[in-house]
Amino acid sequence: MVRDSAKGADVLVLxxxxxxxxxxxxxxxxxPEGYDLILIPGAITADFGPAEQKLGxxxxxxxxxxxxxxxxxxxxxxxxxxxxxxxxxxFEGRMREEAQAKIKELERLAVPALTIKGLKIGGQSRIKxxxxxxxxxxxxxxxxxxxxxxxxxxxxxxxxxxxxxxANPEGVKRAISYAKKATNLPVSVxxxxxxxxxxxxxxxxxxxxxxxxxxxxxxxxxxxxxxxxAVVIPGPESTHPPDPCTDFDPRPDSKSGLGPKxxxxxxxxxxxxxxxxxxxxxxxxxxxxxxxxxVEVMADPVLNPPLQGLVKSAYxxxxxxxxxxxxxxxxxxxxxxxxxxxxxxxxxxxxxxxGAEVGASVLFTPEYSDKAKGSIRELKxxxxxxxxxxxxxxxxxxxxxxxxxxxxxxxxxxxxxxQDFVEAGxxxxxxxxxxxxxxxxxxxxxxxxEHRKITIVGTSAxxxxxTIIDHGLVTRLDHAGYLGRELEKAxxxxxxxxxxxxxxxx
Numbered sequence: 001m002v003r004d005s006a007k008g009a010d011v012l013v014l015x016x017x018x019x020x021x022x023x024x025x026x027x028x029x030x031x032p033e034g035y036d037l038i039l040i041p042g043a044i045t046a047d048f049g050p051a052e053q054k055l056g057x058x059x060x061x062x063x064x065x066x067x068x069x070x071x072x073x074x075x076x077x078x079x080x081x082x083x084x085x086x087x088x089x090x091f092e093g094r095m096r097e098e099a100q101a102k103i104k105e106l107e108r109l110a111v112p113a114l115t116i117k118g119l120k121i122g123g124q125s126r127i128k129x130x131x132x133x134x135x136x137x138x139x140x141x142x143x144x145x146x147x148x149x150x151x152x153x154x155x156x157x158x159x160x161x162x163x164x165x166x167a168n169p170e171g172v173k174r175a176i177s178y179a180k181k182a183t184n185l186p187v188s189v190x191x192x193x194x195x196x197x198x199x200x201x202x203x204x205x206x207x208x209x210x211x212x213x214x215x216x217x218x219x220x221x222x223x224x225x226x227x228x229x230a231v232v233i234p235g236p237e238s239t240h241p242p243d244p245c246t247d248f249d250p251r252p253d254s255k256s257g258l259g260p261k262x263x264x265x266x267x268x269x270x271x272x273x274x275x276x277x278x279x280x281x282x283x284x285x286x287x288x289x290x291x292x293x294x295v296e297v298m299a300d301p302v303l304n305p306p307l308q309g310l311v312k313s314a315y316x317x318x319x320x321x322x323x324x325x326x327x328x329x330x331x332x333x334x335x336x337x338x339x340x341x342x343x344x345x346x347x348x349x350x351x352x353x354x355g356a357e358v359g360a361s362v363l364f365t366p367e368y369s370d371k372a373k374g375s376i377r378e379l380k381x382x383x384x385x386x387x388x389x390x391x392x393x394x395x396x397x398x399x400x401x402x403x404x405x406x407x408x409x410x411x412x413x414x415x416x417x418x419q420d421f422v423e424a425g426x427x428x429x430x431x432x433x434x435x436x437x438x439x440x441x442x443x444x445x446x447x448x449x450e451h452r453k454i455t456i457v458g459t460s461a462x463x464x465x466x467t468i469i470d471h472g473l474v475t476r477l478d479h480a481g482y483l484g485r486e487l488e489k490a491x492x493x494x495x496x497x498x499x500x501x502x503x504x505x506x
Contacts, residue, residue: 001066001067001413002066002069005066005067005068005069005070006066006069006070006073007070008073009039009069009073010035012030012032012038014026014027014030019041019043019044020041020043020044020045022040022041022044022046023046024046024047024048024050024051027040027048027051027055027059028051028054028055031055032055032057033055035057036057036058037057037058037059037060037076037081038055038057038058038059038060039060039061039062039069039072039081039087040059040060040061040062041061041062041064041066042061042062042063042064042065042086042087042088042089043064043086044061047083048083049083059083060081060082060083060087061081061082061083061084061085061086061087062081062086062087063086063087063088064086064088064089065088065412067410067412067413068087068088071088071091072087072088072091075091079091079094092400095399095400096400096401097400098400099384099388099399099400099401100384100401102388102391103126103384103387103388106124106126106387106388106391107120107125107126107387109124110123110124110125110126111123111124111125112124112125113326113327113328113361114229114296114298114328116158116186116206116207116229117184117185117186117206119157119158119185119186121298121328121361121362122298122327122328122329122361123328123361125361126383126384126386126387127331127352127355127356127360127361127362127363127383127386127387128157128158128361128362128363128383129155129156129157129158129362129363129365129376129379129380129383130156130157130158130159130160130188130330130362130363130364130365131151131154131156131158131159131160131365131366131367131376132160132161132162132190132334132364132365132366132367132368133147133148133151133159133160133161133162134162134366134368135162135163135164136161136162136163136175136179137161137163137164137167137171137172137174137175138164139175139178141178141181144175144178144179144182145178145181145182148179148182148183148185149182149183151367151376152183152185154374154376154377154380155376155377155379155380155381156185156376156380157185157186157380158185158186158187158188158206158207158362159179159183159185159186159187159188160187160188160189160190160209160364161175161176161179161187161188161189161190161205162190162191162366163175163189163190163191163193163196165193167191167193167196168196169195169196169198169199170199172189172191172196172199172200172203173199173200173202173203176189176200176203176204176205177203180204186206186207187205187206187207188205188206188207188208188209188231189203189205189207189208189209190209190210191209192210192212192214192215193215194214194215194218194219197215197219198218198219198222201219201222201223201226201228204226204228205228206228206229207228207229207230207231207298208223208228208229208230208231209230209231210230210231210232210233210300211223211230211231211232211233211286211290211295211297212232212233212234212235212236212286213235213236213285213286213289214235214236216232216286216289216290216293217289220289220290220292220293220294220295221293221294223293223295224293224294224295227296229295229296229297229298230290230295230296230297230298231297231298231299231300231330232283232286232287232290232297232298232299232300233283233286233300233302234282234283234286234301234302235286283299283300283301283302283316283320284320287299287324287327297327298327298328298329298330298361298362299320299324299327299328299329299330300329300330300331300332301313301316301317301320301329302316302332302335303317303331303332303333303335303336304335305335305336305339305340306336306339306340308339310336314354314358317329317331317358317359317360318357318358318359321358321359325359328361328362329355329358329359329360329361329362330360330361330362330364331351331355331358331360331361331362331363331364332364333348333351333352333355333363333364333365333375333379334364334365334366334367334368334372334375336351337351337365337372337375338366338368338369338372341371343371343406344371344372344373344374344375344378345374345378345403345405346403348365348375348378348379348382348403349378349382349385349396349403351363351382352379352382352383352385352386353382353386353396355386356386356389356390363379363383365379373497374497378403381401381402381403382396382403384401385399385401385402385403388400388401405496406496428478430478431476431478433474433475433476433479434475434476435472435473435474435475436451436452436453436473437451438450438451438468438473438483439451439502440483440486440487440490440500440502441490441500441502442490442493442494442499442500443457445459445494446458446459446494447459447460447461447464447487447490447491447494449464449468449483449487451468451473453471453473454471454473456468459491459494460491461484461487461488461490461491464487465480465483465484465487468483486502486503489506492506493506
């Protein structure tokens, strides 16, 4: 396998069964001469510094797995390898660092459509992630601060305060005050109630969600005076049938980009029944209304749930962006992620790619259900992927940034089939360990192992098991093996954000 993966390089085979156990003495005894570089297996931990001096040749760690030599060797002229860090890890780290540096450079050079508290929105800038805290007025200051800190740590670019229907203006002002003390990120207030929107403006929210035909005449002038941008949505119901002189099509035929149409187009369609556009006021008309008051707008044509008009609504976004590339688009990915029983990383990656294609500027997610937890981090990663891919003019792959969690980019080769083996059986009889049993669970991101004598808490299965052994709390080999399995399951569950239950499959 080494020879096949390292074509063009000489391969020195030493007398040891496990390559990671190669020692400096073995290499010195082999005495390879005439080389500029000797690569040794990446899993070796011994110090080859003295051997390097005696041989007069650089000795560096290659990859941990032989198959990865095919990726490492062609890059030897471009990368300085390490004596302590395996080449595969080094290359991954280098790709990540280069990707992050490129993202920062692209963002620094980007010309935005608008800025909110110094944050670039739209234009050439990276798609931003707006994370909603649902029912924000029901949290006290400490609870709200904790949620904001967690969202910010996951990569949120902005914080949205979702306001429940039973909230009052004072509660809105209080929530915004708490949020602004907790973070320097832009803070938006999210409601259609004009009294609550007015309270949000008075409390210096950085963005208001949302304006429509019902509240824009009251809130629009206030937002414009306070210089607070607003998200504009379609609706509500119109009091008159569509008029070809006043209803507007996404295809412009005037300098303003808002031209007449002969019948309702995609932009007039409502959230739940895309074909019944007759009774709804379209996004175009509401955007024009908000702009007439001098409001800086972000348009939300509304992303429909799967099998409820998702593709048609994506087309609506695309048509609006073609007509008005200067207006940032608000892309409510939570409408999809929360309403499909599929793992969110792939869903969020694809939605972000769709958003990038239709010109979205902001990705909105509430992370409301358990299955959608982690969406903020996933969307931020996907956003990074899209700006890199757009810069390279390539699909979002091989970027140094990815959302591969359960699947591998490259599978390692399997072992050769054994010639002689014994089939594993299930007839073993379990016996109680004289030292007693353990109850294993998880709590706030940690593994908890409870014994009648001691409770051990940590994040590493290996460390907890070693502590159990150090305290003499396990005497039977079957018990030690069982504890190793269960503790490792608990650690994997924490890494995947899943629940753990002792003795149940993960």
